[in-house]
Amino acid sequence: xxxxxxxxxxxxxxxxxxxxxxxxxxxxxxxxxxxxxxxxxxxxxxxxxxxxxxxxxxxxxxxxxxxxxxxxxxxxxxxxxxxxxxxxxxxxxxxxxxxxxxxxxxxxxxxxxxxxxxxxxxxxxxxxxxxxxxxxxxxxxxxxxxxxxxxxxxxxxxxxxxxxxxxxxxxxxxxxxxxxxxxxxxxxxxxxxxxxxxxx
Numbered sequence: 001x002x003x004x005x006x007x008x009x010x011x012x013x014x015x016x017x018x019x020x021x022x023x024x025x026x027x028x029x030x031x032x033x034x035x036x037x038x039x040x041x042x043x044x045x046x047x048x049x050x051x052x053x054x055x056x057x058x059x060x061x062x063x064x065x066x067x068x069x070x071x072x073x074x075x076x077x078x079x080x081x082x083x084x085x086x087x088x089x090x091x092x093x094x095x096x097x098x099x100x101x102x103x104x105x106x107x108x109x110x111x112x113x114x115x116x117x118x119x120x121x122x123x124x125x126x127x128x129x130x131x132x133x134x135x136x137x138x139x140x141x142x143x144x145x146x147x148x149x150x151x152x153x154x155x156x157x158x159x160x161x162x163x164x165x166x167x168x169x170x171x172x173x174x175x176x177x178x179x180x181x182x183x184x185x186x187x188x189x190x191x192x193x194x195x196x197x198x199x200x
Contacts, residue, residue: 008063084159133176
């Protein structure tokens with residue numbers, strides 16, 4: 001059994017979720033010169049599923065290069081990426097408060113998908129999984145959207161919301177993985193970690 005893994009993510013939620021599995025981990029964060037956000041550009045005609053899996057693979061490639069540069073101890077490296085989609089329209093992280101309000105207004109009263117891809121590099125093996133969940137928001141008034149945006153929580157979140165935050169009061173229905181919507185689907189992640197000998 002491996003003692004620990006590297007988590008190549010800046011998300012505190014992913015750290016908490018790994019802790020929930022009891023997996024010891026160290027962060028493998030980008031160097032200042034790395035363009036982490038640049039990896040998230042959407043290609044023309046790309047479907048949400050293709051997009052989130054491609055971005056996760058690119059993030060894992062960057063993490064492997066970072067690991068080699070720093071000459072760190074050998075251990076599996078875990079990456080994940082989440083995107084929100086309405087049909088084939090991809091909702092990444094909002095640019096600003098106005099963009100966040102636009103996204104939430106478009107998601108209001110409708111069902112959307114939340115896709116989270118996970119990839120694990122363990123030695124020469126690369127393991128990957130995709131979690132797809134469906135979330136339906138109740139209709140939100142402009143005042144409710146404005147209040148949520150003013151809290152600052154939508155910034156830095158795919159689709160401009162965090163399921164575990166105050167926006168939960170508008171979630172009418174959820175079908176899929178709650179932890180996947182948070183950013184790290186624990187069922188799929190545990191399967192990958194077992195296959196790599198990290199979990200029993």
